Amino acid sequence: MPRFSAAAPGSGRETRRGVDAARGLWQGKGQQRKPKMNLFADMRVAVIAALDEMVAGGTLPAGLDTANVTVEPPRDPLHGDMATNAAMVLAKPAGLKPRDIAEELAAKLSADPRITLAEVAGPGFLNLRLDPAVWADVTRAALAAGNDYGRSDLGHGIKVNVEFVSANPTGPMHVGHTRGAVFGDALASLLDFAGYDVTREYYINDGGAQVNVLARSAFERYREANGLEPEIREGLYPGDYLIPVGEALKAKYGDSLLNQPESVWLDDVREFATAAMMQMIRDDLALLNVTMDVYSSEKALYGTGKIEDALGRLESLGLIYEGVLEPPKGKLPEDWEEREQTLFRSTSFGDDVDRPVKKSDGSWTYFAPDIAYHYDKIERGFDQLIDVFGADHGGYVKRMKAAVAALSNNRVPLDIKLIQLVRLFKNGEPFKMSKRAGTFVTLRDVVEQAGADVTRFHMLTRKNDAALDFDFDKVLEQSKDNPVFYVQYAHARVASVLRKAAEAGIDVSPEALAKADLSGNTHEAELALVKKIAEWPRLVEIAARANEPHRVAFFLYEIASDLHALWNRGNEEPGLRFVQDDSDISAAKIALAKACAVVISAGLGILGVKPAEEMR
């Protein structure tokens, strides 16, 4: 039975810092680790160094801003292995022609042993072709780093708080929460991988009217447990999930509460029921392999002066006043009348109207504890905040950002990611969710049918602000039309190769693969794969900068596609197969395959999906 107490005494918070050392490799608090080889970042360093030489040599003026200089893979492979826009970006501020800059830059870069050809193209692009030895280095770097390949120090260990799920503790989690949970958890892992110090946090809305409704609903189930007819009135929560809570209440209180007025039992029953709901939510999250670092309680903000502190700070900044809001334009609410309220001057920070923090009866609005909670996060020293909300909370984005900007004196950026809805399908038919009809699809329903791995991957195959279709049949389909299967299959194929090679007496130990002569991996299908492997560290940084974990899922699909393509080529060209009679050649091919598997494994790790060793 429920053991969870929403508020740890005195703090309003439960943490699990320091007890999570057992996380998987990729989820270790990694900001102290050294970043691994990032070919594109390395080459950019070389380009900037060459530009510095040109400044020293007098070709370029000093003090140029190189922030917009990029080194990236060209869309067309005919353009070489990498391209830089340096000449075009710098032409105007330097007062020179792009091609002139590019020509000299090309001459300087040609001295780099990694670069075999640097040629000017188009309006001033500089296309670079790399020495094949570079690709061998990439393969070896991936093998050596394993699941840490692609780790970055982009975040420099700064403290980021990712608040997600934060479902009301009034019932089980449904599919919408599931997507938010997967997104938030994957984003947190991604940021950790990119060198941020990440805290996963859940805000428990246990301070509002809805937990009183929960208490009254649970009380009816308590009466039911005592043999009375429950009266689930309109507005109460009718779900069966409260029946065991009623029974637990009976076990604790016997029949002693039955004839008592609400004022006697409300607080106790509310606390009991809330704790039970939070335990259920924790269990649901555990099914999805989501573990929070911190649970913070809204209720614990009341009566401790925290709300008053936060609003007092706003007041000292002259951002709180008593006033009357204009009625909203267009359709007027039925019961609209002018009222004086306590308002936060959020318009000073880009909001459209000022927002009430106190109701006309003097009690706090929902916004007030939210302000206090975010103030608390700022005070705990976070450098960056991320909130993951359902798309229906879009209206709160501006006011929340305004509050954080005001309270942190613009020091702490707040990014709010809105999660669009999930549309459920079964056999291609829309699957209507309805609490009344009992077809209420919970997180548990989804995970029990589809499994945590499939659910997690599929939920990340769409951008967070795009609606997502979830078809129970399609996500379980074992075909290349299913991205989950496709990526897992690629990893399993490599695992299969390693097993087969070992059976054939080939040494596939890490040491042997590290020593393999990779200079023979020159087929275009092999080069396509190794170039994709080289791109992985860059993709991690792009995804982390945008707070968009779905990019990882798409990248994994692409690299899996490259592996499958190479595999298929082996059907027609036996020389491309991984397992060969010549054990030296075989080791080289297998090293490449293994490096690919390493990237898939690391990427799946960020998404929270276990890589498959075999498909069954």
Add this chain to the structure above:
RNA sequence: GGUCCCAUAGCUCAGCUGGAUAGAGCGCUACCCUCCGAAGGUAGAGGCCACACGUUCGAAUCGUGUUGGGACCGCCA
């Protein structure tokens, strides 16, 4: 009325702090399995990136406006 999100191939969607001839899957068309790696493979067709103007050496990407779709909009949380 206002705010936010969205608009890319027939369909579902990617598209990098702006970069070269805009990509993938499905569907469609044509080829390809006696066997050695087909829970398939190869190739192809398919686009006014909603529209207009602007910024820029360069715009699907940034800005303004228009059209169409969705979400939200003071004592609900």
